[in-house]
Structure formats: structure tokens, C-alpha cells
Amino acid sequence: MTAPLDPTHPSVPGGSRNIQAIRGMHDLLPERVGTWQRLEDTARQVLERYGYAEIRTPLVELTELFKRSIGEVTDIVEKEMYSFADRNGDSLSLRPEGTASCVRAVIENGLLNQSQRLWYRGPMFRHERPQRGRYRQFHQIGVEVFGLAGPDIDLEVILLTARLWRALGLDGLRLEINSLGDAAERAAYREELVCYLDRYRDRLDADSQRRLTTNPLRVLDSKSPETQAIVAAAPSLMDRLETQTRDHFAAICAGLDAAAVPYCVNPRLVRGLDYYNRTVFEWITDDLGAQGTVCAGGRYDGLVAQLGGRDTAAVGFAMGIERLVELMELTGEGAAPQLDAYFVAVGEWAQRQAPVLAERLRDAAPGVRLMTHCGGGSFKSQFKRADKSGARYALVIGDSELERGVIGVKALREEAEQQELPLAATAAFLSASQQST
Ligand code: HAM
Numbered sequence: 001m002t003a004p005l006d007p008t009h010p011s012v013p014g015g016s017r018n019i020q021a022i023r024g025m026h027d028l029l030p031e032r033v034g035t036w037q038r039l040e041d042t043a044r045q046v047l048e049r050y051g052y053a054e055i056r057t058p059l060v061e062l063t064e065l066f067k068r069s070i071g072e073v074t075d076i077v078e079k080e081m082y083s084f085a086d087r088n089g090d091s092l093s094l095r096p097e098g099t100a101s102c103v104r105a106v107i108e109n110g111l112l113n114q115s116q117r118l119w120y121r122g123p124m125f126r127h128e129r130p131q132r133g134r135y136r137q138f139h140q141i142g143v144e145v146f147g148l149a150g151p152d153i154d155l156e157v158i159l160l161t162a163r164l165w166r167a168l169g170l171d172g173l174r175l176e177i178n179s180l181g182d183a184a185e186r187a188a189y190r191e192e193l194v195c196y197l198d199r200y201r202d203r204l205d206a207d208s209q210r211r212l213t214t215n216p217l218r219v220l221d222s223k224s225p226e227t228q229a230i231v232a233a234a235p236s237l238m239d240r241l242e243t244q245t246r247d248h249f250a251a252i253c254a255g256l257d258a259a260a261v262p263y264c265v266n267p268r269l270v271r272g273l274d275y276y277n278r279t280v281f282e283w284i285t286d287d288l289g290a291q292g293t294v295c296a297g298g299r300y301d302g303l304v305a306q307l308g309g310r311d312t313a314a315v316g317f318a319m320g321i322e323r324l325v326e327l328m329e330l331t332g333e334g335a336a337p338q339l340d341a342y343f344v345a346v347g348e349w350a351q352r353q354a355p356v357l358a359e360r361l362r363d364a365a366p367g368v369r370l371m372t373h374c375g376g377g378s379f380k381s382q383f384k385r386a387d388k389s390g391a392r393y394a395l396v397i398g399d400s401e402l403e404r405g406v407i408g409v410k411a412l413r414e415e416a417e418q419q420e421l422p423l424a425a426t427a428a429f430l431s432a433s434q435q436s437t
Contacts, residue, residue, distance in 0.1 A: 022136065022137075023130055023136065024127075024128070024130035024134075024135045024136030024137065025135065025136050025137040026135065026137070030337065031336065032325065032329075032334075033337060034334070034335040034336045034337040034338075035325050035328050035329060035333075035334040035335050036321065036325055037335070037337075038168075038328070038333075038334075038335040039141075039168065039321060039324055039325060039328065040121065040141070040321075042164065042167050042168055043119075043121075043141045043164055043319075045167075046160060046163055046164045046167060047119045047143070047160070050117070050156065050160050051117055052117045052118060052119045052143060053116075053117065053118055053119070054118070054119055054120065054121075055102060055105060055118045055119070055120050056120065056122070057095075057098070057101040057102060057104075057105050057120065058095075058101070059094060059095055059122070059123065059125075060092050060093070060094055060095070061092065061093060061095055061100070061101055061104065062090060062091070062092060062093075063081065063083050063091040063092060063093040064091070065100050065101070065104055065307070066081060066093055066095070066096060066097075066100050068306065068307060069099065069100035069103065069273075069274075069275055069303055069306070069307060070096070070097065070100060070273045070274060070275065071215070071273065071274025071275070073214040073215050073274075074215070074272055074273060074274055075272060076096045076097070076126060076272065076273065079127070080096060080126040080127045080128055081093045081094070081096055081125075081126070081127065082094040082096075082125045082127060094124075094125035095124055095125065096124055096125060096126045097124055097140070097142075097273070097318065098120050098122070098124065098140060098142045098144070098318060099142070099144060099273075099275070099300070099303070099316060099318070100303075100307075102118060102120065102142075102144040102316075103144070103303055103304055103307050103309070103314070104307060106118075106144075106146055106304070106309070107304065107307060107308060107309035111146070112146060112147065112304065112309055112310055112312050114147065115145070115146060115147030115148050116144075116145065116146040116147060117143070117145050118143065118144050118145070118146070119141065119142065119143045119144075120140075120141070120142050120144075121139065121140065121141040121142070121321075122139060122140070123137050123138070123139050124137070124138055124139070124140050125137055126138070131290070131291070132288070132289050132290070132291060133288050133289065133290070133291030133292075133320070133322065133323050133326065134291050135322060138320060138321070138322050139320070139321040139322060140318040140319060140320060140321065141318065141319050141321060142297075142316060142317065142318035142319070143157055143160070143297075143316050143317055143318075144314065144315075144316035145157065145314060145315050145316060146304065146312050146313070146314050147312055147313060147314075148313055148315070149301065149313035150248075150251075151248045151249075151251035151252045151255070151279075152251075152255070153315055154248075154252050154278075154279045154299060154315050155251075155252050155255035155256065155259075157297070157315060157316065157317055158175070158177075158252070158256065158261070158281060159255075159256075159259055159261065161283060161295055161317065161319070162175070162259075162261045165283070168324075168328060168333055169328075169331065169333045170285075170324075170327060170328065170331060170333065172285055172286070172287060172331070173283045173284065173285055173294065174262075174264065174283070174284045174285070174286075175256075175261065175262065175263040175264070175281060175282075175283055176263065176264050176265075176266040176269050176281065176282050176283075176284060177249075177252065177253075177256075177263050177264075177265055177266070177269070177279065177280070177281040178237075178238070178265060178266050178267055178268075178269035178270075178279075178280050178281070179237070179238060179241060179245060179246075179248070179249040179278050179279055179280070180217075180237065180270065180271075180276050180277055180278060180279075180280055180298070181237055181240065181241050181242075181245050181277065181278065182242075182245055182277050182278065182301075183277060183302060185237070185240060185241055185242060185245060186217070186237070186277070188240065189235070189237045189240045190216055190217065192235050192240070193216050193217070193219075193220075193234060193235060193237075194212060194216050196234050196235060197212055197216065197219060197230070197234065198212065200230045203226055203227075203230060204219065204222075204224075204226075204227050204230065205222060205224035205226065205227050207222065207224075208222045208224065208227045215274070217237075217270045218270060218272070219231065220234070220268045220270050221268060221269075221270045221272075231268065236267045237267065238265070238267045245278060248278055248279070249278070249279065252279060253265070263281075269281075269282060271296065271298060275300040275302065275303040275306075276298045276299065276300050277299055277300060277301050277302060278298070278299040278301070279298050279299045279315065280296075280297070280298035280299075281296070281297060281298060281317070282295065282296040283295040283296070283319075285323075285327055287327060287330055287331075288323055288326060288327060288330075291323060292323075293320075293323075294319055294320055294323045294324050294327065295317055295318070295319035295320070295324075296317060296318065296319075297315070297316050297317020297318060298315065298316075298317070299313070299314065299315040300314050300315070300316070301313045301314060336390065338369070338390060338392075339369050339370070339371050339389050339390055339391035339392070340368045340369045340370060340391060340392055340393065340430055340433070340434055341368065341369075341370045341371070341391050341392065341393045341394070341395050341430055342370075342371050342372075342373065342385070342386035342389045342391040342393070342394050342395070342412075343357075343358050343361075343370060343371065343372040343373055343394075343395045343397075344373050344379070344382040344383060344385075344386055344394050344395065344396045344397070345372075345373060345382075345396075345397050345398070346378075346379045346382065346396070346397070346398040347398050347399050349399055349402060350397045350398050350399065350401070350402060351376060353397065353402060354372055354373070354397060355372060357397065357407070357423060358370060358372045360423055360427075361395075361423065361426060361427050361430070364423070364424060364427035364428075365427035365428070365430050365431045367431065367434060368427070368430045368431060368434055370395075370430070371389055371391065373385060373386070379396075379398075386412060387412055391412060392411065392412060392413050392433065393409055393410060393411055393412060393430065393433070394408075394409075394410045394412055395407050395408065395409060395410075395426065396408035396409075396410060401420065404420070405422060405423075406420040406421060406422055407420070407421055407422075407423060407426045408420055409421055409426060409429060
């Protein structure tokens with residue numbers, strides 16, 4: 001077939017078709033950025049208060065890393081990775097999560113001779129079916145702690161998340177926890193579970209039938225009502241735990257009780273990634289529809305050794321920024337970026353002076369967010385812009401104000417007389433009004 005001659009046809013290189021963002025990958029527009037920043041800033045402050053240090057790792061890793069850590073027969077590795085061949089033939093993948101990269105980084109950089117409390121944030125990539133709360137590029141803030149084996153650190157990371165929700169004003173989140181036991185306990189349980197489920201094989205949903213041989217614990221987490229009914233009567237891993245694992249879990253529960261953080265033990269809580277042992281937990285909301293888990297994690301004591309490092313206990317979690325931002329917006333905890341003042345200058349002289357005066361105001365009132373009008377125009381049109389900018393005040397100068405050495409200060413969001421103040425007083429006024437909000 002010959003190529004179409006129409007230059008607007010999508011298949012013609014350089015055709016005028018609008019290029020759109022990739023499905024499931026979204027622009028973050030200014031109107032939402034304020035809420036993202038509020039979440040990110042608050043999370044950073046909370047994490048710093050607990051002594052966690054930030055780590056930044058590459059967005060791309062060898063595919064092998066994710067296969068060996070997340071697990072060959074997980075949804076992520078089987079069907080959701082963005083993998084491609086590098087120019088030298090290496091198979092690379094966009095990171096679908098942050099834990100594997102962190103583990104690689106701490107091994108590679110020799111950070112395991114002492115315990116580490118690390119956090120990270122950034123984009124992750126999974127080729128999932130996009131829907132509300134589920135995207136192909138999404139963002140996480142995560143924590144990984146290395147070298148601490150006791151229940152005290154599991155408790156700490158959970159308490160830290162509870163503190164973050166309080167700081168963000170999110171009070172409708174439910175904490176579910178479970179213990180997946182250690183490798184040997186899980187292996188024994190797996191056999192018992194397969195034996196039980198096998199009796200109902202024909203009634204299990206297709207995915208669960210497949211998982212029965214590949215990853216039977218994931219059957220516990222099936223969404224199919226018929227499978228769920230079968231699973232409800234299945235033996236429970238919690239009942240098969242040895243004393244040490246049981247004590248570990250009990251200590252976390254006792255700590256949560258003592259800290260008055262409500263939780264629910266969910267014996268069906270298994271995670272979609274293979275590396276967990278012992279503690280797993282999720283924070284869930286009912287306000288976001290099907291994708292209600294806003295934060296999830298647990299212990300993964302075997303992973304560092306599995307990836308070639310020294311035997312090191314580890315625990316962590318990651319929260320989904322998009323889901324939390326949506327929840328913040330729904331519950332009125334969103335934050336619009338707010339300007340304090342918009343500088344209007346009418347006439348040639350004033351327009352020449354405005355940038356200089358605005359700089360002096362910024363020097364004198366460092367925390368104040370001041371936007372200067374650019375592009376000239378009548379007083380009316382500039383004032384309209386001031387109003388639209390969302391600023392609380394318009395600062396106005398023209399020939400008359402310049403002659404008298406004052407700036408007109410007009411409140412845009414409340415009834416108040418316009419004032420005329422010298423520059424230093426204007427700066428003080430804006431600083432004080434900012435602190436009063
Ligand atoms: P995960 O459960 O795969 O765990 O993801 C953690 C959180 O990231 C989820 O609870 C959800 O809020 C968010 N999330 C996951 N996938 C998507 C998506 N497609 N769209 C939007 N949000 C999403 C992990 O990633 C583990 N690395 C957590 C961890 C860290 N465990 C130990 N350390």
C-alpha cells in the first residue's frame with residue numbers, strides 16, 4: 001500500500017495530528033500541583049523527623065533485577081513491565097516499584113555494614129489496565145529499612161504512616177495487617193493450601209486455577225466471589241506460624257494497641273510481590289472505589305541475600321501519590337498554589353519601575369509570593385488578570401503613586417478599603433497577612 005499523500009494523515013511523518021500523552025500516563029497540571037506538593041512536603045518532614053535519609057536511584061534497571069526480586073510469576077513481571085533491549089542487547093526495564101532498586105543500590109554501594117533507614121519518591125511504570133487510581137506511570141513515596149530484624153521497626157514504619165495521615169488530615173484510612181510467616185512456614189502452608197484448593201479446582205476462577213500451581217497464596221486474594229467463598233474456609237497461615245514468628249507479629253499488634261492505632265488482622269492479606277515474609281500491611285480507603293489501597297508494604301528479610309548481598313533483614317512500604325492526592329481532594333485537604341500579591345503597573349514610567357520595585361519587595365518580604373504583570377495593557381485589563389491570578393492582593397502603581405512614593409494595596413478576596421503604603425510597609429503588610437492565614 002502506498003502512503004497517503006494527505007499531510008494531516010497520522011501515518012505521514014510530521015503530519016499535523018495532535019500527539020497525545022501515552023494511555024495511563026498523565027500530565028500533572030498546575031491546579032493539582034499544590035496538593036502534590038503538600039503531600040510530598042509533609043511526607044518529607046515526617047520522614048526526616050524519624051531520621052530517614054533520601055535515596056535516588058535510576059528509573060531504568062536491568063530487567064533481571066525485577067525478575068529476581070518481585071518474582072517471575074507475579075503479574076508485574078509476567079505482564080506489566082515496560083521492558084526493552086538496550087543498544088547493546090541488554091534487557092532493561094522501567095522500574096515498576098522502588099524496593100528492588102533500593103536493595104540493589106545498598107548492596108552495590110556497600111551501605112549494609114550498618115542499619116539504614118531510607119526513603120524515596122518518584123515515578124514507577126506498570127503496564128496495567130488503566131482505571132481510576134490505576135495508571136501506567138504513577139508515583140510512589142516509599143521507605144526501605146535495612147539491618148533491623150525486630151518487630152520494633154515494623155511498628156515504627158506503621159506508626160510513621162499513621163502520623164503522616166494525621167498530618168494530612170486523612171482520618172478514614174483502615175490498617176490491615178497479616179503475617180506471611182517465614183520461608184519454611186510458608187512452604188509447609190502452601191502444600192496444605194494447595195491440597196485444600198485442589199479439591200475445588202473446577203470451581204476456582206481461571207486465574208486462581210493457574211495460580212494454584214504457580215503462586216497458590218495469591219488465590220487467597222482473588223476477587224471472584226465463588227473463589228472467595230472457597231477461600232473463606234481454607235486453612236489459615238496465621239494458625240500455622242511457629243512461636244518466633246507469632247511473637248514477632250504479636251509484638252507489633254501490642255505496639256499498635258499501645259499507640260492507639262486501630263488495625264484489623266486480615267489473614268487473607270497476601271501481597272502481589274513475592275519478596276515478603278512475616279509482616280505485611282496495607283492502608284485502605286473505601287472512598288476511592290476499587291483501587292482503595294493507598295499504602296502497602298511489609299518485611300522482606302530474604303531479598304538482600306537473594307540479590308547477592310549479605311543476609312540482611314529489611315522492611316518497607318510504598319504509598320501511591322495519585323491515590324492519596326485524590327483522597328486529599330475529596331476530603332477537602334487539597335491545596336491550591338496561592339499567590340499573595342499581583343503587581344499592576346499603569347503607564348510607561350510605572351511599567352519601567354515595576355520590576356525594580358517588585359524585586360525590592362521580594363528582598364524585603366522573602367516568604368511572599370508576588371507575581372508581576374507582564375505585557376502592559378490598561379488598568380482594567382491588568383486588574384482582571386490580578387483577579388484571575390487568585391492573588392489575595394493587587395499592588396497598584398501609576399504616575400501618581402510613584403510621585404508620592406507609595407503603592408496602592410487592594411484586597412481582592414475580601415471587602416476592605418484600598419490602602420496606600422510605602423514600599424517597606426507594603427512588604428511588612430504582605431508578610432504579616434501571610435502569617436495570619
Ligand atoms: P505495591 O503494593 O505494588 O507495593 O504498591 C504500593 C502502592 O503504590 C499501592 O498501594 C498503590 O497505592 C500504589 N500503586 C501501585 N500500582 C499503582 C498503579 N498502577 N497506579 C497507581 N498507584 C499504584 C510496592 O510497590 C512495594 N515496593 C512496596 C514496598 C516497599 N514493600 C516493601 N517496601
